[in-house]
Amino acid sequence: SMDIPVTQALGPQVGGHAGVLTTEDGSLLIKPALPQELEFYYALRQDPALDDLRSFTPTFLGTLKLEGKVESSDADLTSGAGIEHVDAEGKDMFSSIVLENLSYPFLKPNILDIKLGTVLYDDSASPEKVARMEKTAKETTSLETGVRLTGFQVYDNITGLPVNTPKSYGKSIKAHELGEGIAKFFPVGSPAAASSDSTEAPASSSGLPLESLLPILQTIREEIAEIKQVFSSLELRMVGGSLLIIYEADWKRAEDSIEKYLLGDSEDEEEKDNDKADKEDEEEVAEDDEDEDSEDTDPATTIGPPFVVKLIDFAHTKFVPGQGPDEGVILGLDTVLRLLDARLKEITPP
Ligand code: ADP
Ligand code: MN
Incomplete structure (x- = not known):
């Protein structure tokens, strides 16, 4: 199990039901999910027939069980999840999925x-x-x-x-x-x-x-x-x-x-250079990550798409x-x- 500080409602939620949360840093989204949605994301993770679709869906990181009022017993559905928390006392829990927050890399x-x-x-x-x-x-x-x-x-x-x-x-x-x-x-x-x-x-x-x-x-x-x-x-x-x-x-x-x-030049040589530069950037970010004061992974300092x-x-x-x-x-x-x-x-x- 993993500690995930869940502290805030998703700010920019333009549709759907209330109840979508983000992690403290805003990078992940936690959404209450029905068994059918869990099933879909598990299939997406495993089924090669869905390989092409995967890049057009948010990255799925796993499931989370939150203590809630909804009575359900879909516990076996969440086994094998990357992130999981089952309440020790076996209280009523409902499942949530943990997804990449797609709006995180943007400034506005x-x-x-x-x-x-x-x-x-x-x-x-x-x-x-x-x-x-x-x-x-x-x-x-x-x-x-x-x-x-x-x-x-x-x-x-x-x-x-x-x-x-x-x-x-x-x-x-x-x-x-x-x-x-x-x-x-x-x-x-x-x-x-x-x-x-x-x-x-x-x-x-x-x-x-x-x-x-x-x-x-x-x-x-x-x-x-x-x-x-x-x-x-x-x-x-x-x-x-x-x-x-x-x-x-x-x-x-x-x-x-x-x-x-x-606008990156599409010529092969140039692309390789860009990839290399990107990789160097990432390495730099990774190093800086160890420094707690670093803001390099903050969306304010990293240029997203x-x-x-x-x-x-x-x-x-x-x-x-x-x-x-x-x-x-x-x-x-x-x-x-x-x-x-x-x-x-x-x-x-x-
Ligand atoms: P619902 O079943 O409540 O309609 P959705 O999955 O449609 O749930 O999510 C509701 C809203 O939350 C969306 O309209 C969108 O604004 C936001 N949202 C959902 N998933 C993501 C995501 N992965 N990244 C960023 N925002 C999201
Ligand atoms: Mn919706």
């Missing part, structure tokens, strides 16, 4: 949770729930497009604080308004604010300057196309799962990160061998690709 994470799929209930749902979920899908963008904007946060450049758009927004809009929603998540910041000595107020109070936003959007689009490719080869049903998109909203950090991760795109929330995901891919989720991924193409077109200068 803009975060969007897009719920995927047209079917929002699984086999275990009661007839009442099936009826309710079918109605919700029909009344929202889900049934028609395979997506619903669950919620998002976007940093304001003036206040320096994140602004949250709650799930009521994504639930209320029509399919033809999804583009506006995507534009709200990928606003173009005014270049006037780019120079620190400018006193001019920016035209848009949020968003990256176009020269940063364009390569980020373009690469996010490419990754989602890859996710679609991988997902199309799997016989899964992902009910109520999401595509989580996070990108850096801090102008300087985004610029540095793009330089480091996206300009964005991440991952599939999350496998609470109702199951394997359906022989039944083909999840067409509703694939429709959703196609919708996202179409929306990103439209946004790229909208903001690309003639």
Whole structure:
């Protein structure tokens, strides 16, 4: 067993149920999980057929048993976990999964949770729930497009604080308004604010300057196309799962990160040099780690990626061998690709 100081609620949680926690340093996320989600993450860890999907999901570190009010006895499911704690007195415990916190490497994470799929209930749902979920899908963008904007946060450049758009927004809009929603998540910041000595107020109070936003959007689009490719080869049903998109909203950090991760020369020799440099950096960090005063692994001093795109929330995901891919989720991924193409077109200068 391992001591994990669990001290805070996940700050930037843009969707889902309350109760997602992070470790003290914010690098790991602890989320209450149903047996089905545990099962999915164990399969993901072991099954070679899921190798390609693994890089598009948060790293799974293990499970944790927290003392709670939920009565359950799924103890055997957690055996073999990397991190485990079973209460000695055998009190009621519920299982949590420990995942990489995807927003940790960012200075100012803009975060969007897009719920995927047209079917929002699984086999275990009661007839009442099936009826309710079918109605919700029909009344929202889900049934028609395979997506619903669950919620998002976007940093304001003036206040320096994140602004949250709650799930009521994504639930209320029509399919033809999804583009506006995507534009709200990928606003173009005014270049006037780019120079620190400018006193001019920016035209848009949020968003990256176009020269940063364009390569980020373009690469996010490419990754989602890859996710679609991988997902199309799997016989899964992902009910109520999401595509989580996070990108850096801090102008300087985004610029540095793009330089480091996206603009690296793609020639082999250069790449090797970069890898070598990265490795040296890591070694340096590792050495400095022994020094307690070191801040090198703090996200404030380490340049993370300009964005991440991952599939999350496998609470109702199951394997359906022989039944083909999840067409509703694939429709959703196609919708996202179409929306990103439209946004790229909208903001690309003639
Ligand atoms: P729920 O079953 O409550 O919907 P989710 O897995 O969707 O649970 O998580 C809820 C929210 O927590 C997400 O919308 C997202 O904002 C945040 N979240 C979930 N997993 C991660 C992760 N690995 N890294 C960062 N944020 C996450
Ligand atoms: Mn969710």
